[in-house]
Amino acid sequence: MSEEILKALTQLFAIISKQDGGVSDNERGFALNFFQQELEKSAVEEYLNLYDSISGYHEQTGKHVDDRSNQPTSVKDSIRTLAICKKINKTLTQKQKVVVLIKIVELVSSDKQFTNQRMEIVNAVSTVFNILQEEYRLIESFVVSEKVSSLDFADILIADAGNEKSAPLQKHLHAHVDGHLVFLHVSSVEMYFVKYLGKDANNLNGFIMKPGRVYLFSQGSIIKTPDGGALYYSDLIADFNEEIQTIKLSFKATIEEFTFRNGVVGLRDVKINEGPGKLIGIMGASGAGKTTLLNILAGLEKPGKGSIKINGFDIHTDKNKVEGVIGYVAQDDLLIEELTVYQNLYYNAKLCFAKVPESEIQERVMKVLRDLGLDHRKDLKVGSILDKQISGGQRKRLNIALELIREPAILFLDEPTSGLSSRDSENVVDLLKELSLKGKLIFVVIHQPSSDIYKMFDKMVIMDTGGYPTFYGNPVRAITYFKKATNQVDSNRGQCEVCGNVNPEQIFNIIEARVVDEYGQPTNKRKVTPMQWHEMFKSQFKPSAVEDTREEPPKTLQLPSRLKQTIIFTTRNFLSKISNRQYLLINLLEAPLLAILLAFIIKYKSAPDGKEYIFRYNENLPAFMLMAIIVALFMGLTVSAEEIIRDRKILKRESFLNLSWSSYLFSKLAILFLLSAIQTFTFIAIGNWILEIQGMTWSFWLILFTTSCFANVLGLNISAAFNSAVTVYILIPLLLIPQMILSGVIFDFDKLNDVLSTKGKVPVVADMMTSRWAYEAMAVHQFRNNEYQKGYYDYEREESRADFKSAYLADELKNRNQFLIDNLQSKNDSIQKLISINNHILYIELINEPFKEGIAQLNLKDVFVGAGYSKEIGKQLESYFDIYKKHYQQEYNINAALIEKKMSFYEQQGFDIQREKNEFFNESLSDLVRNISTKERIMEYNGQLVQNINPVFQSPKPKNTFDYRTAFFFPEKNFLGITMTTFSFNLIVIWIMTLLLYLTLYFELLRRFVDIFEKVNLPVKK
Amino acid sequence: MSPLLLAADELTPSVEFNKKNETFLIEGKSLLDNPTPFFSPIKDWLKNYSKEPNANTVLTVKFEYFNIATSREMLDLLKILETVPASKIIWQFLEDDEDMEESGQELAELVSVPFEFQPY
DSSP: OOHHHHHHHHHHHHHHHHTTTOOOHHHHHHHHHHHHHHSOHHHHHHHHHHHHHHHTTTTOOHHHHHHGGGOOOOHHHHHHHHHHHHHHHHHSOHHHHHHHHHHHHHHHHHTTOOOHHHHHHHHHHHHHTTOOHHHHHHHHHHHHOOOGGGOOOTTEEEEESSSSOSSSSSEEEEOOOSSEEEEEEETTTTEEEEEEESSSOOEETTEEOOTTOEEEOOTTOEEEOTTSOEEEHHHHHHHHOGGGGGOOOOEEEEEEEEEOTTSOEEEEEEEEEEOSSEEEEEEESTTSSHHHHHHHHTTSSOOSEEEEEETTEETTTSGGGGTTTEEEEOSSOOOOTTSBHHHHHHHHHHHHBSSSOHHHHHHHHHHHHHHTTOGGGTTSBOOOSSSOSSOHHHHHHHHHHHHHTTOOSEEEEEOTTTTOOHHHHHHHHHHHHHHHHTTOEEEEEOSSOOHHHHHHOSEEEEEETTTEEEEEEOHHHHHHHHHHHTTOTTTTOOSOTTTOOOOTHHHHHHHTOEEEOTTSOEEEEESSOHHHHHHHHHHHOOOOOOOOOOSOOOOOOBOOOHHHHHHHHHHHHHHHHHHOHHHHHHHHHHHHHHHHHHHHHHOOOOSTTSSSOOGGGOTTHHHHHHHHHHHHHHHHHHHHHTHHHHHHHHHHHHGGGTOOHHHHHHHHHHHHHHHHHHHHHHHHHHHHHHHTOOSOHHHHHHHHHHHHHHHHHHHHHHHHHOSOHHHHHHHHHHHHHHHHHTTSSSSOGGGSOTTTOBTTBOOHHHHTOHHHHHHHHHHHHHHHHSTTGGGTHHHHHHHHHHHHIIIIIHHHHHHHHHHHHHTTTOOOHHHHHHHHHHHHHHHHHHHTOSOOTTTTTOOHIIIIISSOOOHHHHHHHHHHHHHHHHHHHHHHHHHHHHHHHHHHHHHHTTOOHHHHHHHHOOHHHHHHHHTTTOSOSEEEETTEEEEOSOGGGOOOOOSSTTOOOOOTTOSEEEETTEEEEHHHHHHHHHHHHHHHHHHHHHTTHHHHHHHHHHHSOOOOOO | OOOEEEOOOSSSOEEEEETTTTEEEEEEEEOOSSOHHHHHHHHHHHHHHHHSOOSOEEEEEEEEEEOHHHHHHHHHHHHHHHTSTTEEEEEEEOTTOHHHHHHHHHHHHHSSSOEEEEEO
16 A cells, blocks of 8 residues: 555544544554554554544543534535545555445444444545445445344355354355354455454464454455364355356266276276365375376276266267366476466467457466466476476466366366475465365365365365275365274364364374284284275265266367467477577587588599599589488487477377367477478588589478478377387387488399399389488489580480490390290290290380381281291391391480580580589489499399399380389389379379378377287286 | 526525526535435536536635535536636635635645635
8 A cells, every 4th residue: 555545544534533522542543553554663653643633632632522522524524535535536446445445434333433424424435436335335234233134235145153144135154153254245346355253263364353353355365263164265255156056067987997907906996976166185095096096087097897977978988078178187297398387378278268369368378377376477488397497386386277277177186286385285275175166176186185285175085005995075074984993082083172283194094004913013914904994985985966967067168270279289389499499409500510511521532633622523422312311311300209209298188178189290290391491401501512512402402301301200100109208219220220221322222132122123112211212313303404414314315225225135135036046946845934035025125116127017916925936037037136236326326426416516605514514413423323333234034124224314114004113213203104203203202101101190000009019918927 | 598596495505506697606504415416406507507608607605514425516516617618716714714714725626726715
């Protein structure tokens, strides 16, 4: 309260108290008391003097008092009051004004001098304050009245030991209170006040309540009675607000038996029936199945034999009916460590409330933060457990806030107080209690609660080792129950008579008491086995029936569309990534560093004279390209492999929201692809720059980016399937090494194990490797499309084809024809076999041969497939092959001449062909894609001739429309009758593989597969 | 605009608001617990007047006594007068009634209309 206002109030006090009869000691005492509350000791004097001088306390004598008793309020006092009130109006909020008004009424009532003049002033004050007349009357009655029966208002609640209300309109609450606690609800400002009429020393928020005094009953207030009873703020709110009592919620859990995967029984015969507005604790020795019970109740695990029903809807079979009804706060943090407190909550809220406008979401977030005392911490990063930015209590509260913000009707919390200070623990449970009083049903696994916390619970479920429930009911009663069961003295007493404390530890001391041997040492045997406790429990308790509603449970969840979810996920993801400096720095620097390292090492004075670096002679180019692909795969994998594992806990929580899995995955992909794009670009830009690979940046980048995206999705797959980062990282070599082995560069495809290889075709196993597609695309593209080769490729291709036919194929076919002529009469089986092979080969080669001079009239089918082959035909063919050879020699010469001509033309134009070749063309790569190192330029495989030399100049010869297969480094691919360049075809193949991996990710196939393996029990020695 | 004429009784003052004569006078005492019904027509009249006021408006207030509820109404009244250009209050009080004089002074601080104090 500001000095100005306090002065104004002092004046008001003084003016009112000096009216008819003058200041009484009671009034002055009240004012003094008020000053003492509001002011420092030193200032009290000053204000008291002000009060005295205006009220004329020192001038008046006993006699005077009676004389002046009927004098009307002086006009000056009236005007002054008016002036003061106007001033207050300008500075105080309506809430504060209500408090001021109550203070004034209290002042008057402190002396019980309710004269007209005084009440007139108070009334005038209330009108100037714009307080409704009815509300003023309510406030006045509340402050003044000493009899509860005279308080007949709907906004009054009396808490006392009686069972009935004393006036028809007022509300009543049964409580163990000596006398009455009177609560006032001022609805216009939503404020609550309390006063106590009685003789006990009740305690409001730790302060003794003076009987008759009015106290503000603020949010979260607790009144504790001397005998240990407690009245919570929310208790009162609930009672004032009839709406809460109409919440339709029933929770019915029947778990006959739950068995773990390894066959151990986790829970037996648990029955829980609850309605709205309850705070239920679950306690038990370690290993008693508390968390298991909670997880089953929350629907995280299926109950085995039994069912969990909310309002009659089974949470496993009627999933959509109970969507968003359940909230779950796990024991571990489910926070995104890289985001701030506010962001964590904000994005969570965005995912829950699709239809709530932005401003309201922000408001709600702030409200929850305020409610949980986190508002001043809102811009701090959550930080990891090791790098704590906010305290453990605050983390916990934030975890709870994430669930609170969407207000699920049923909330499950696993040890929300573990690791918290007792003060923090109490705050958290206070908060839960408040929520429960707003109509939520809350289950809490609690460990070693303090007396205060223990008593806050409405009911306690106590579990014993082996999953046996041994108690389910009022917490304090639990203590007497177990005491009685073991015939202890003072078994009727649950709590300390003096301090009202209970000792929950007692319960476990009793439950787990051990038999003592003759030396007084406790043995391993328990006095009462869990099963005996359970039998005793069953015989004494019947689960209370809860009204079974079939209405859909209340829910506030409104999920955004998938697209919006994707955007929200992506933003959240993006923010968390950029706020992690280390992560960002390493990921962005990794690629350029590797590029520099790699390119620097493999750049040498490659010119034939060894004096300078010439790209053309750099023999490391093929290896560089392979490394680039491996780097793209590696970066893509490592960056994504941990993604889902990191989020697993958050996903567990969000699973209650039924958020879209594909939106989540898309958000991951968006960020990862972006990162891949940047990484691969920086890598290839720098690598190409150092190695002077010109004009290939974008095409290489596209290949590497595609490869990296594939690796991203692959990484997400394993990230979704395995549950630890270590497993995932161990898996990476397993995924990468095959990519290297089967890339086609390190090991020749023709020299692989015969089981795998198909001569003249890339083996099918290699077709499953991205590296092979990427490498082929890269190599073929560089060779075919570099600035130098571009101009001659088509001529060289013709030249190469003609060369092959004239230099190798002509002789080969001639020889085979000779064999047929020589063995025309042979009946030898093995020779017959060779004859038919040769027939077949000749047939295939000739039928596809465009040059048929001299054999045009031959029916090739008749000759080679039918039995039409004769010596004459053989001779005819022999001379044909001579012409054939000559023809292609000629063709070769024509193309060679064309190339030469073109080169000289360019040279005339001023182009330096040699320089161009040095800059754009690479000999090693050319050797590689032309396969000139092969010894067998032509070979027979499976009854066909296979050309091994010059794959990059060949064309695919598909057997059928689906036959995409060719040898490595073919310039084109054919599929479904469409011919595509290897570059485009291979990229499409990688994207299709990526898409397939996305589908396995979406359906979590790998995870299911892994789960099947996990279910297989390995025999364990017992 | 017809003049507003109210005769005094035990609990209310006399009122004479006459635009033609340029007479604006409140005189006597005001003791009603709820004076709002009494003052409402006066305030309404003044509001109407403020739409077409005379060149000068001088309101003479000559109270013997008024209670706190009336003080609120008076303040409202003066607030309306604030909207009338060239308006003025003549605050008349018994020569030895310091209380009334000081009240006038306090009231003058709450509004922007100039006050002239006249003991009688």
